[in-house]
Amino acid sequence: MKCIRWGLVKQQMSVQLLVRTLNFFSLSLFILQPAVFSAVGMLLSHAAGNDVPDLVYSVIGGGIMGMWSGIVFTSTYDITGDRRNGMLELITGSPTSLASVEAIRTFTNVLCGFFAVLIAFSAAMFIFDYSLNGANLWGAGISLLILLFAMWCSGVFLANFLAWSRISGTFVEYLEMPVAIFCGFMFPIRVLPDWMQTISGIFPIRWALEAMNESLLGMRDVRYLAEHWLLAIGLCLLLLVATNWLQNKVQDKIRVNGELSSI
Amino acid sequence: MIRRLVRTVRLYLAQAWLSYHGRFSITNPFGYITSKLGFPFFLMIFFIFMGKFVGFSDPLYIVIGNLLLIPANNGMAGISLAIGEERGWGTLSYVLGSPAPRAPVFIGRAIFYILDGFVTALLGFGIAAIIFRMNLGQVDFYLLTLCTFLLAITASGIGFLFGSISLITRDGWTILNTFIQALYILVGVNFPVDALPGALQKVAYCLPLTRGVMAARLVLDGAGWSAIASLIGGEALVGSLYIAAGYAFFLWIEKRSMQSGTLDAV
Amino acid sequence: MKSLHTDSSHVFLFFIKRKESAVKLRLSVLCVPISNTQILSTYDRLGHLDFVALGRRGEMENPAIQACSLNKVFKTKIGLWKIKSKSTTAVEDISFEVERGELFGLLGPNGAGKTTTVKMLTTLLLPTRGTAKILGLDVIEQTAEVRKHIGFAFSGSRGLYNRLTAIQNLNYFAELYALEPKVTKKRIPELLELVGLNGRGDDRVETYSSGMVQRLHLARALLHEPEVLFLDEPTVGIDPVGSRELRQTIKNLISLKKTILLTTHYMAEAEELCNRIAIVNHGKIVVMDTPASLKKRVSGDSVIEAEVQSAKAPILLDTLRGLDGRSMVKLDHSAEPEKLCIRTAEPEKVLELLSPFLNPDYILGMEVRHQTLEDVYITIIQGEKE
Numbered sequence: 001m002k003c004i005r006w007g008l009v010k011q012q013m014s015v016q017l018l019v020r021t022l023n024f025f026s027l028s029l030f031i032l033q034p035a036v037f038s039a040v041g042m043l044l045s046h047a048a049g050n051d052v053p054d055l056v057y058s059v060i061g062g063g064i065m066g067m068w069s070g071i072v073f074t075s076t077y078d079i080t081g082d083r084r085n086g087m088l089e090l091i092t093g094s095p096t097s098l099a100s101v102e103a104i105r106t107f108t109n110v111l112c113g114f115f116a117v118l119i120a121f122s123a124a125m126f127i128f129d130y131s132l133n134g135a136n137l138w139g140a141g142i143s144l145l146i147l148l149f150a151m152w153c154s155g156v157f158l159a160n161f162l163a164w165s166r167i168s169g170t171f172v173e174y175l176e177m178p179v180a181i182f183c184g185f186m187f188p189i190r191v192l193p194d195w196m197q198t199i200s201g202i203f204p205i206r207w208a209l210e211a212m213n214e215s216l217l218g219m220r221d222v223r224y225l226a227e228h229w230l231l232a233i234g235l236c237l238l239l240l241v242a243t244n245w246l247q248n249k250v251q252d253k254i255r256v257n258g259e260l261s262s263i
Numbered sequence: 264m265i266r267r268l269v270r271t272v273r274l275y276l277a278q279a280w281l282s283y284h285g286r287f288s289i290t291n292p293f294g295y296i297t298s299k300l301g302f303p304f305f306l307m308i309f310f311i312f313m314g315k316f317v318g319f320s321d322p323l324y325i326v327i328g329n330l331l332l333i334p335a336n337n338g339m340a341g342i343s344l345a346i347g348e349e350r351g352w353g354t355l356s357y358v359l360g361s362p363a364p365r366a367p368v369f370i371g372r373a374i375f376y377i378l379d380g381f382v383t384a385l386l387g388f389g390i391a392a393i394i395f396r397m398n399l400g401q402v403d404f405y406l407l408t409l410c411t412f413l414l415a416i417t418a419s420g421i422g423f424l425f426g427s428i429s430l431i432t433r434d435g436w437t438i439l440n441t442f443i444q445a446l447y448i449l450v451g452v453n454f455p456v457d458a459l460p461g462a463l464q465k466v467a468y469c470l471p472l473t474r475g476v477m478a479a480r481l482v483l484d485g486a487g488w489s490a491i492a493s494l495i496g497g498e499a500l501v502g503s504l505y506i507a508a509g510y511a512f513f514l515w516i517e518k519r520s521m522q523s524g525t526l527d528a529v
Numbered sequence: 530m531k532s533l534h535t536d537s538s539h540v541f542l543f544f545i546k547r548k549e550s551a552v553k554l555r556l557s558v559l560c561v562p563i564s565n566t567q568i569l570s571t572y573d574r575l576g577h578l579d580f581v582a583l584g585r586r587g588e589m590e591n592p593a594i595q596a597c598s599l600n601k602v603f604k605t606k607i608g609l610w611k612i613k614s615k616s617t618t619a620v621e622d623i624s625f626e627v628e629r630g631e632l633f634g635l636l637g638p639n640g641a642g643k644t645t646t647v648k649m650l651t652t653l654l655l656p657t658r659g660t661a662k663i664l665g666l667d668v669i670e671q672t673a674e675v676r677k678h679i680g681f682a683f684s685g686s687r688g689l690y691n692r693l694t695a696i697q698n699l700n701y702f703a704e705l706y707a708l709e710p711k712v713t714k715k716r717i718p719e720l721l722e723l724v725g726l727n728g729r730g731d732d733r734v735e736t737y738s739s740g741m742v743q744r745l746h747l748a749r750a751l752l753h754e755p756e757v758l759f760l761d762e763p764t765v766g767i768d769p770v771g772s773r774e775l776r777q778t779i780k781n782l783i784s785l786k787k788t789i790l791l792t793t794h795y796m797a798e799a800e801e802l803c804n805r806i807a808i809v810n811h812g813k814i815v816v817m818d819t820p821a822s823l824k825k826r827v828s829g830d831s832v833i834e835a836e837v838q839s840a841k842a843p844i845l846l847d848t849l850r851g852l853d854g855r856s857m858v859k860l861d862h863s864a865e866p867e868k869l870c871i872r873t874a875e876p877e878k879v880l881e882l883l884s885p886f887l888n889p890d891y892i893l894g895m896e897v898r899h900q901t902l903e904d905v906y907i908t909i910i911q912g913e914k915e
Contacts, residue, residue, distance in 0.1 A: 001372050005704070005707065007704050007710060008704045010301065010704075011700060011701055011703075012701075012704070013703040015690065015697070015701050018692065018693060018697075019690050019692055019693065028440065028441050032441050033444060034443065036404050036444040036445065036447060036448060038370035039312055039448050040313065040447055040448055040453055041317070043448065043454055043458050043459065044310075044313055044314050044317050044319050044453060044454050045317035045319075046321060046454075046458055047458040048314070048317045048318040048319040048320070049318070049456065050317060050318065052318065053317070054316075056318065058317075063636070084687075085687050085688065085689075085691075086335075086683065086685070086687025086688035087687075087688060087689075087690070089653055089683075089688070090688050090749075091651060091705060093651055093653050093676060093681060094674040094676060094702070094705040094706055095654060095673055095677045095705070095707060096704075096705045096706070097704060101705075123904070134808065164276075171635070173302070174301040174302060176300060176305075177305030177306050177308070177309055178305050178311055181305065181308055181309050181312060186309070186312075187312050187313055187315070187316035187317075189435070191312050191315050191316045192312065195333075199500065214816075223755065252655065253654070253656050255653065255655040256654075256655050257603070257604075
């Protein structure tokens with residue numbers, strides 16, 4: 001553990017919170033957006049004639065949506081903002097690698113996103129009388145930890161594109177909804193057509209989230225859960241390998257095209 | 264007289280084009296289409312699957328609602344940013360410090376966003392008709408065009424209002440974004456306004472778009488002018504009120520900022 | 530690559546030869562008399578050498594900065610439908626060396642390639658061709674090592690978190706440069722004092738003036754006590770008093786044995802601070818020397834400017850034909866009244882020639898002064914244009 005520079009982690013996290021997270025925009029992303037998605041889910045359910053909405057997908061799913069949007073947008077604005085105010089150049093020119101900085105920042109974003117999930121859980125329990133009776137708590141807990149890891153891996157992977165160039169950065173924003181669809185943030189994967197279910201298999205978030213939702217709905221089949229966890233972790237590791245390869249490419253690319261400080 | 268008219272028209276168009284081009288600086292056609300249709304399209308798909316899961320039987324209802332929100336979004340977000348970002352870029356002082364009349368400066372910004380949103384929505388309808396096999400056989404296209412165009416214009420009222428708010432707070436964009444999200448619940452995009460609790464229904468009818476979206480749905484169901492006239496009239500009235508409020512707010516902020524010197528403070 | 534120092538009788542030859550793997554290098558050192566440097570060409574012909582450097586006997590230290598044939602070409606894509614690639618050469622074949630403890634100035638007009646050169650030397654940009662070394666470390670291959678030894682500050686208000694205080698900003702960068710907390714705690718007040726910001730450390734940067742922001746940039750660049758400092762137009766946008774204070778701070782740094790590469794538009798600043806200057810234009814070094822030698826290099830060292838009656842200007846020009854070939858006479862028609870500008874090493878002779886015309890019918894006013902670096906700069910840059 002000595003190789004981790006705790007001072008750097010602490011400093012990056014506090015700056016991330018002070019500069020980017022504790023503002024109206026981020027709070028809207030992490031709190032209001034999940035509330036809106038949850039409301040749409042529940043009102044759709046009401047319009048479809050259901051008396052009781054599905055709280056796991058509609059309410060807690062809204063929290064997952066908020067966590068994901070928060071990671072995508074905060075990461076986008078982190079690097080775009082740094083590029084705009086000249087910070088990206090200074091960070092790249094320091095002996096600390098941009099990859100380390102991105103990893104810590106994404107970790108902070110994931111923690112903030114976790115806050116959105118906690119709020120959604122609280123809303124489900126205290127406003128809509130959601131009960132954890134019957135839920136597989138240990139299964140849900142482990143799945144949630146793996147989900148946070150998968151979110152972090154995905155965030156770090158996407159951050160590379162933002163550093164790569166301004167143009168590729170804008171496309172990361174468009175990935176927000178497709179990932180939400182393929183990973184089944186507010187509906188089970190079985191709702192998707194077969195070909196989309198096949199594609200969704202490549203996203204580690206999908207496996208961790210499915211395991212968490214099924215655990216909350218009472219799934220106790222250890223084999224089913226273990227398969228999901230292993231798949232999620234395996235895919236996360238693959239994503240980290242790809243991230244590492246990409247980071248080296250990005251390091252060279254950003255020093256060739258001179259886009260480090262261009263607005 | 265004619266010279267003055269030509270000058271005013273030129274000023275409107277120049278404001279419109281420069282403001283639009285300066286903000287987007289579109290680099291290629293692919294970028295344009297994805298930036299305009301990408302996010303709304305995937306959001307629509309997301310809502311469709313949400314609807315499918317809860318047993319909402321009519322995916323086309325969601326498709327139409329989301330397509331109609333494209334021109335509205337363009338009007339709201341585009342215009343709001345076109346006005347608000349002047350502050351961020353530090354160009355607001357130069358715009359307001361110029362002797363140009365205020366109405367073209369203000370309203371000129373909207374023209375291309377309205378046209379752009381309108382074209383994008385029509386394009387969206389075309390794509391959706393192919394993907395979701397929408398039956399557009401009985402639809403009166405003139406009325407559909409009118410509804411879509413009207414939605415783009417009335418939504419610009421919200422854009423003006425929030426754009427003006429952006430001139431005095433750096434959180435203007437966030438406030439608008441939150442408001443736009445609320446529209447997905449309130450104006451009957453994903454489910455009928457009747458499904459809302461009573462108090463929210465009253466709020467919905469005080470907003471632009473609600474009646475316009477209803478009128479467009481009726482047109483898509485094959486209704487004629489007589490069935491939608493009152494809705495169109497109501498939509499135009501509410502939209503005009505928002506545009507007037509936005510313009511009045513803009514003038515008030517200009518006056519206030521001259522006294523307090525807070526124009527370009529970011 | 531070869532780097533020659535010919536002012537010593539012997540040289541060390543460093544041969545670094547790559548083995549099969551690019552990572553493993555074999556270093557050989559050979560001491561030869563300077564007259565035997567043809568040995569280099571023999572080794573070159575063998576084609577085995579990846580790198581050859583020469584060092585003076587008894588002086589094993591590398592120069593602080595070595596730029597060797599640096600080139601930078603930017604490629605951009607233009608067009609809406611048919612996308613075309615466009616190349617812009619920002620830096621073309623720039624070579625120079627800066628000794629340790631030296632303050633070296635890069636001067637040139639906007640877009641000359643100064644900032645691009647600095648960005649290549651600070652590892653922020655990869656050269657398209659050529660190499661550069663900082664304290665003997667390659668900026669392309671040994672990026673991480675180079676970054677530990679250099680500090681840099683660019684002009685303008687960018688590069689700081691405005692919503693944070695100066696101390697919070699400095700703490701942030703201290704961690705990026707892996708400083709021990711104890712060291713950071715001690716260094717930050719020292720640096721704030723050095724740059725004249727003591728007492729303002731707890732204020733948010735958004736409340737700072739341009740001059741204060743620039744000084745904070747300097748403090749940030751000095752946090753990890755770098756041996757080599759790159760300052761890109763540090764006094765742009767600062768009032769005269771602020772500029773003077775900043776120049777004094779830079780002088781203090783030189784007394785602390787720092788090596789500084791400074792880019793600037795202000796000739797007086799370069800003249801006051803720099804040991805040597807390179808004037809850059811269109812991505813190339815046009816001339817490189819000490820300020821004093823540069824001033825001598827361009828048509829003598831005095832400037833005489835006379836405001837003349839337009840109608841009589843031809844007579845005065847005729848009279849000045851008697852000057853030697855090194856003097857330069859130029860009539861500025863655009864000035865009102867017209868201005869005669871003479872650069873010469875023999876000002877007495879000019880005055881003697883013009884003395885019969887020293888009355889308002891011919892000459893309205895006259896000023897004699899020493900040639901400044903600005904005169905040299907303008908002569909060189911205008912000469913390039915012509």
